Amino acid sequence: MIKVENITKSYADVVALTGVSFEIKQGEFYGLLGPNGAGKTTTISILSTILKPDSGSVIIDGFELSKNPEQCKRSIGVVTQEIALYNKLSAYENLLFWGSLYNVPDAGLKKRIEETLQLFGLADRQKDKIETYSGGMKRRINIASALLHRPKVLFMDEPTVGIDPQSRNLIFEVLEKLHTDGMTIIYTTHYMEEAERFCDRIGIIDKGTIIAQGTLAELKSTGGIKESIAVTFTNLNEDLQLKLKEALLGDFHFSKQILTYYSAQIRTDLSKLILRCNELGAEISNIEIQKVNLETVFLALTGKQLRD
Numbered sequence: 001m002i003k004v005e006n007i008t009k010s011y012a013d014v015v016a017l018t019g020v021s022f023e024i025k026q027g028e029f030y031g032l033l034g035p036n037g038a039g040k041t042t043t044i045s046i047l048s049t050i051l052k053p054d055s056g057s058v059i060i061d062g063f064e065l066s067k068n069p070e071q072c073k074r075s076i077g078v079v080t081q082e083i084a085l086y087n088k089l090s091a092y093e094n095l096l097f098w099g100s101l102y103n104v105p106d107a108g109l110k111k112r113i114e115e116t117l118q119l120f121g122l123a124d125r126q127k128d129k130i131e132t133y134s135g136g137m138k139r140r141i142n143i144a145s146a147l148l149h150r151p152k153v154l155f156m157d158e159p160t161v162g163i164d165p166q167s168r169n170l171i172f173e174v175l176e177k178l179h180t181d182g183m184t185i186i187y188t189t190h191y192m193e194e195a196e197r198f199c200d201r202i203g204i205i206d207k208g209t210i211i212a213q214g215t216l217a218e219l220k221s222t223g224g225i226k227e228s229i230a231v232t233f234t235n236l237n238e239d240l241q242l243k244l245k246e247a248l249l250g251d252f253h254f255s256k257q258i259l260t261y262y263s264a265q266i267r268t269d270l271s272k273l274i275l276r277c278n279e280l281g282a283e284i285s286n287i288e289i290q291k292v293n294l295e296t297v298f299l300a301l302t303g304k305q306l307r308d
């Protein structure tokens with residue numbers, strides 16, 4: 001459905017994309033996960049014809065973006081990072097405006113607006129001006145406006161940043177429904193939980209390029225990252241450390257009062273580890289299990305945290 005090949009983009013002297021490539025099948029929910037400044041918005045802007053790439057090619061629904069931007073635009077709905085709505089108009093009027101902009105025929109438009117308002121739980125507030133809406137409600141109308149022309153593909157750029165949990169959950173429900181109904185979705189985020197929750201496949205983007213790509217399970221198994229157990233002691237002196245080093249097998253290290261033990265089978269290793277510590281008189285004050293998730297994958301790939 002979408003094929004992005006080696007797109008690059010610079011703003012004056014800032015290189016935003018050094019070469020981004022990915023392919024998305026019809027009906028796939030693709031997450032673009034990366035920290036601030038990674039190039040997510042630049043990628044989405046290029047795909048939605050807001051920006052032109054310096055090089056590379058994009059094919060959407062069989063059309064080459066540079067040659068047939070109008071055909072491409074018809075297939076896509078875009079939810080930009082910044083919400084664009086008219087504050088002085090009601091939600092209904094805003095949707096009427098966006099629908100006509102997307103050339104939705106008048107006859108069907110009103111019905112679609114009603115259905116969409118219902119879907120986003122805002123039918124009872126439709127006559128109120130947008131300026132009376134909360135951030136989350138504005139976002140819901142903003143997403144609704146991108147769906148009125150029934151696009152095959154939906155691009156969403158960090159739609160849940162800074163909105164209330166109620167709106168966020170409603171947006172998640174709508175997204176899950178759209179996904180079930182077969183829509184192709186590209187969703188950018190810097191929250192690993194969101195990428196883990198919905199996405200069929202995830203591209204991890206950093207410094208203008210995709211550094212890893214795959215299903216959640218595939219990404220978790222990249223780079224041989226293991227789960228770890230971090231045990232904090234109250235009485236860890238040199239003598240005790242030496243004894244533990246002799247007694248423990250496998251991959252571990254000490255720092256200050258903490259022993260970090262890497263394991264491919266946490267469940268069995270955890271009880272053994274505690275038993276060994278008890279035998280040696282090591283007093284444990286805390287135990288933390290660090291599972292492999294997209295955060296640890298990102299850390300292993302880049303040496304830095306996803307969230308700064």
Ligand SMILES: Nc1ncnc2c1ncn2[C@@H]1O[C@H](COP(=O)(O)OP(=O)(O)O)[C@@H](O)[C@H]1O
Nearest residue numbers: 011014015016035036037038039040041042043
């Ligand atoms: N209009 C612009 N002018 C100059 N630099 C920009 C502009 N927009 C984005 N950038 C830079 O391009 C890089 C990628 O930005 P962006 O695509 O917005 O990342 P993200 O959406 O992942 O946070 C960043 O270094 C950012 O500072």
Ligand SMILES: [Mg+2]
Nearest residue numbers: 040041081158
């Ligand atoms: Mg952005």
